[in-house]
Every structure is written in C-alpha cells, then in structure tokens.
Amino acid sequence: xxxxxxxxxxxxxxxxxxxxxxxxxxxxxxxxxxxxxxxxxxxxxxxxxxxxxxxxxxxxxxxxxxxxxxxxxxxxxxxxxxxxxxxxxxxxxxxxxxxxxxxxxxxxxxxxxxxxxxxxxxxxxxxxxxxxxxxxxxxxxxxxxxxxxxxxxxxxxxxxxxxxxxxxxxxxxxxxxxxxxxxxxxxxxxxxxxxxxxxxxxxxxxxxxxxxxxxxxxxxxxxxxxxxxxxxxxxxxxxxxxxxxxxxxxxxxxxxxxxxxxxxxxxxxxxxxxxxxxxxxxxxxxxxxxxxxxxxxxxxxxxxxxxxxxxxxxxxxxxxxxxxxxxxxxxxxxxxxxxxxxxxxxxxxxxxxxxxxxxxxxxxxxxxxxxxxxxxxxxxxxxxxxxxxxxxxxxxxxxxxxxxxxxxxxxxxxxxxxxxxxxxxxxxxxxxxxxxxxxxxxxxxxxxxxxxxxxxxxxxxxxxxxxxxxxxxxxxxxxxxxxxxxx
Numbered sequence: 001x002x003x004x005x006x007x008x009x010x011x012x013x014x015x016x017x018x019x020x021x022x023x024x025x026x027x028x029x030x031x032x033x034x035x036x037x038x039x040x041x042x043x044x045x046x047x048x049x050x051x052x053x054x055x056x057x058x059x060x061x062x063x064x065x066x067x068x069x070x071x072x073x074x075x076x077x078x079x080x081x082x083x084x085x086x087x088x089x090x091x092x093x094x095x096x097x098x099x100x101x102x103x104x105x106x107x108x109x110x111x112x113x114x115x116x117x118x119x120x121x122x123x124x125x126x127x128x129x130x131x132x133x134x135x136x137x138x139x140x141x142x143x144x145x146x147x148x149x150x151x152x153x154x155x156x157x158x159x160x161x162x163x164x165x166x167x168x169x170x171x172x173x174x175x176x177x178x179x180x181x182x183x184x185x186x187x188x189x190x191x192x193x194x195x196x197x198x199x200x201x202x203x204x205x206x207x208x209x210x211x212x213x214x215x216x217x218x219x220x221x222x223x224x225x226x227x228x229x230x231x232x233x234x235x236x237x238x239x240x241x242x243x244x245x246x247x248x249x250x251x252x253x254x255x256x257x258x259x260x261x262x263x264x265x266x267x268x269x270x271x272x273x274x275x276x277x278x279x280x281x282x283x284x285x286x287x288x289x290x291x292x293x294x295x296x297x298x299x300x301x302x303x304x305x306x307x308x309x310x311x312x313x314x315x316x317x318x319x320x321x322x323x324x325x326x327x328x329x330x331x332x333x334x335x336x337x338x339x340x341x342x343x344x345x346x347x348x349x350x351x352x353x354x355x356x357x358x359x360x361x362x363x364x365x366x367x368x369x370x371x372x373x374x375x376x377x378x379x380x381x382x383x384x385x386x387x388x389x390x391x392x393x394x395x396x397x398x399x400x401x402x403x404x405x406x407x408x409x410x411x412x413x414x415x416x417x418x419x420x421x422x423x424x425x426x427x428x429x430x431x432x433x434x435x436x437x438x439x440x441x442x443x444x445x446x447x448x449x450x451x452x453x454x455x456x457x458x459x460x461x462x463x464x465x466x467x468x469x470x471x472x473x474x475x476x477x478x479x480x481x482x483x484x485x486x487x
Contacts, residue, residue, distance in 0.1 A: 003089050003125045009102045010119025012091055019103045022086070022178055022220045023062035029085045030059050041081045043265060044074055046258040047250070051078070054248045059085070063245025064201055064221040066186070066236075072307025073250040075224040076134075079182045082222065086128040090178060094122040097170055098177040098215070106177070106215045108166065126178075133176035137189035143196045147171045148208045168208050173200060178218045186223040187235050194240045201243040227303070252295065252308065259288040263311045273319045276326070278335040280447040282378070282454060286341070287315055289374035290348070297373070299358030299366045310351035314344040329418040335446060337422065338453040339413055339474055341371055372461050379458030382451075383439050386462045397438070400431035401455070402464055405478040413453070414473035426452045 006012050033040050041052055055078060058065050067075040093100040093110040100110035102123050114121045151169035160167050173181060200206055206215055225236060253259040294306040318336060321343025326334035349363035358366050384397055413425060432452045436443055443451050456476050460467035466479040
C-alpha cells in the first residue's frame with residue numbers, strides 16, 4: 001500500500017484497508033517477529049529468559065501492562081520499544097484531535113466531517129513514532145490533565161453554551177487514542193485520579209463532566225511502578241490493579257557480563273575518550289562489581305535499589321578522570337588506573353540511598369567502602385584466597401611482596417603521575433610480576449600495570465599491606481612497619 005497515493009476516505013476504502021485495534025495490531029506484529037526469530041526488544045539485556053517472555057505473553061493476550069521494579073531496571077525503555085511493534089503508518093481523519101480512524105470515527109468532529117464530505121473526507125497518515133504518549137504521575141496531576149474538561153476560551157471563541165459538547169478540551173488520554181500511553185510511577189497518582197482510569201481500562205470509554213458523550217478509546221496502557229512507592233508515597237488502588245491484565249516484575253542484571261554490556265551500550269562517551277583511553281577488562285568488571293556490592297551493603301537501603309545508571313555515570317567519570325590526568329601530564333593516550341576510581345565517587349554518592357548507619361559513615365566514606373569490597377571480592381577470583389593460606393605453615397604466594405614492603409620504605413602512587421612514573425613505581429616491585437605470571441599468565445601486556453595495582457589494593461583489603469590516602473594519591477606500606485614508625 002502506497003500511502004502517498006491515499007489522501008481521501010474513498011481512496012482508503014478502495015485500497016482494501018482494514019481497521020484494527022492497537023492491541024490487535026501489537027499482537028499481529030509480535031506474532032510475525034517471533035515466527036521469524038527476530039529480536040523484539042533491541043538493546044535490552046538480561047531479560048531474555050525472564051521479563052521479555054512475560055511481556056510478550058501479555059501483548060499476545062492483549063493486556064494492559066504494569067511493569068513493577070526498582071529504579072534503573074529499564075521499565076520505561078521496554079515501554080518505548082513497544083512502538084516498534086506498531087504498523088509504520090495508520091490513517092487518521094485530517095484535523096482530528098484524537099486520531100480518529102476514518103473507518104470508525106468516534107469524535108463529533110470526525111463524524112460530522114465524514115457525514116458532510118463522504119468519500120472526499122481528507123485523511124493523513126500517522127507514523128508509529130508519533131503514537132507514544134508518556135506521563136509522569138505526580139500528586140498535582142488532575143482528571144482534567146488526563147481525561148479533559150470544559151474549555152471556557154473555546155466556548156467564548158465559538159460562542160457556544162457550556163452545555164454544548166464542542167466546548168470540551170480533551171486531556172492526554174483521549175489525544176493518545178490509537179496509541180501507547182505510559183503512566184510512569186503510577187502509585188504517585190492520587191487515588192481519586194486512579195479511579196478515573198477504571199472505565200477506560202475496563203470499558204475503553206471516558207466521560208467528561210456531565211456530558212452524555214461516551215467515546216470508546218483504543219489504547220494500549222503501560223504503567224510503571226516502584227515497590228518502594230507502595231509504602232513511602234502511595235499505592236495502586238485495588239480495583240485499578242484488578243483491571244490491569246499483567247503485572248511483570250523487572251530485576252537488575254544477574255551477572256557482571258550483562259551489566260558490562262549495558263554500561264558500555266549506554267555510556268555517553270566522547271569519541272576521543274574511546275580512542276585515547278584504554279580500559280582494562282578487569283577495570284570494567286570492578287566497576288560493575290561496585291554496584292553488586294552496593295545492592296548487598298548494610299549501609300545502602302536495599303528497598304530503594306541501586307540503579308544501573310550508577311554504573312553508567314561511574315564509567316563516564318572513570319574515563320574523564322583518566323582523560324584529565326593525561327591532559328595534565330601532556331600525554332595523548334593513557335590507560336585507566338585503579339587510583340582513577342576515586343573519580344567515580346561523585347557518581348556513587350548521588351545514586352545510592354543510605355540507611356542510618358550509612359548516613360553516620362558519610363556518603364563518600366561508604367563509596368570508598370564499596371570500592372574496597374569490590375576489590376576484595378574480585379581479588380579472590382583471580383588469586384589464591386588469603387584466609388585459607390594464613391593457616392598454612394608455608395610462606396604463601398604473597399610473602400615475597402609483603403617482605404619487599406617490609407624492607408623498603410613503601411610505595412607512593414600519585415593521582416597525576418605520568419604513565420612513565422606510574423610504570424616505574426610498579427615495576428620496582430619484582431615479586432608483583434612473578435605473582436601475576438604464576439596465577440594470571442594470560443594477562444594482556446596492556447593490562448599488566450592495572451593488575452599489579454589491583455594486587456596491592458587486594459592485599460591492603462586483606463590487611464597484608466597498609467593503604468593510606470593523602471591529598472595527592474595513595475601510599476602503600478608494610479602494616480607492621482608503618483605501625484612501628486608511628487610509635
């Protein structure tokens with residue numbers, strides 16, 4: 001069907017076009033994609049065996065949908081991607097405020113126009129990208145905003161009585177007729193406003209003020225909600241929940257690999273950062289592990305959740321920290337260091353909700369604790385566990401590194417050190433290289449320095465070395481030697 005050649009109702013009828021509801025339209029196109037083995041929700045990772053199958057079943061069942069989950073779990077993204085299941089274009093009566101179907105008009109305007117012009121009624125074509133409406137539920141949202149109200153200015157301009165239904169100003173929901181309509185954070189919507197949605201979901205029609213006008217709207221509703229909202233700010237009233245066909249629970253990434261994929265996909269990087277700054281694979285894993293630690297931390301409110309946006313903004317900050325350091329050192333290229341992770345603290349402190357104990361510690365201190373916990377967790381995946389080795393009589397794989405610090409004054413790694421200075425400092429600890437060659441022999445050459453610094457951080461987390469932060473960087477020492485020096 002060439003839509004450019006179809007500009008009137010008569011031409012539309014001659015083309016053989018058949019009207020269908022939006023839920024049937026979504027179902028039809030989803031069936032085609034599933035049958036062809038096509039990816040339906042492109043760019044959403046980690047939901048392939050959980051959320052997406054449930055969402056597809058809901059669409060096939062022609063249900064209105066509630067996506068329930070903590071912040072940063074791609075709820076709104078899933079709703080927006082449903083647009084791809086719509087037909088590319090649909091016909092609309094030209095001038096209609098509510099996207100009237102030329103073959104099934106529902107507004108007074110469209111009915112009168114078709115009665116007057118018949119097959120000569122002009123039509124336009126609406127692209128699927130224009131068939132998505134979104135409203136953030138806030139306590140100040142009114143029935144007039146969503147459904148509609150009497151417009152006194154329209155009544156004055158048209159010289160009509162308030163009893164004439166032509167003075168109605170349609171709200172967002174009628175204007176979204178034949179579209180996907182998303183209400184984000186549904187529990188924040190006042191209970192009396194939620195009641196106004198009952199008839200729309202069950203019967204598909206609306207009533208405005210005292211008018212007898214009842215219009216059967218064609219809508220696909222998608223709601224999003226956060227479990228925390230049920231107790232902190234509001235709730236979804238029971239009769240409304242009863243009218244929502246499917247409630248689907250979302251979740252955070254279950255593995256670091258999935259989390260990395262999401263972060264790398266969503267991070268808003270300058271092309272020069274991607275080209276000039278090398279990020280070791282271990283650094284990417286460490287960044288994601290911080291979020292995993294935060295979701296289990298005693299300092300963080302687990303009911304609030306830790307958004308995937310934390311890892312995304314932290315990754316952006318990490319590269320910017322390395323970029324700034326390289327610029328100050330006059331270098332064209334550099335690689336991320338573990339000490340650069342201090343630059344991600346502002347991204348963490350703004351993204352986590354702390355419990356009382358966390359507030360007592362302070363947001364920045366909690367961020368450093370999370371970084372240390374992430375190092376400790378990953379260290380045990382790459383190198384022998386220290387707790388078990390302490391029971392053995394042999395020296396253990398880390399003893400030569402510890403002895404080096406006992407015999408030397410320590411090691412300083414400044415934040416703004418050039419790559420040459422940074423490499424010289426780490427290469428001076430010969431046992432570090434030997435340890436990595438033994439337990440991580442496949443470490444890439446470009447990752448070696450980061451791995452060396454990672455070992456020092458890991459040993460300090462297990463109290464085998466002392467790590468002190470000062471204004472310009474970090475200092476690593478033998479813990480007993482540093483203790484004696486203070487006496």
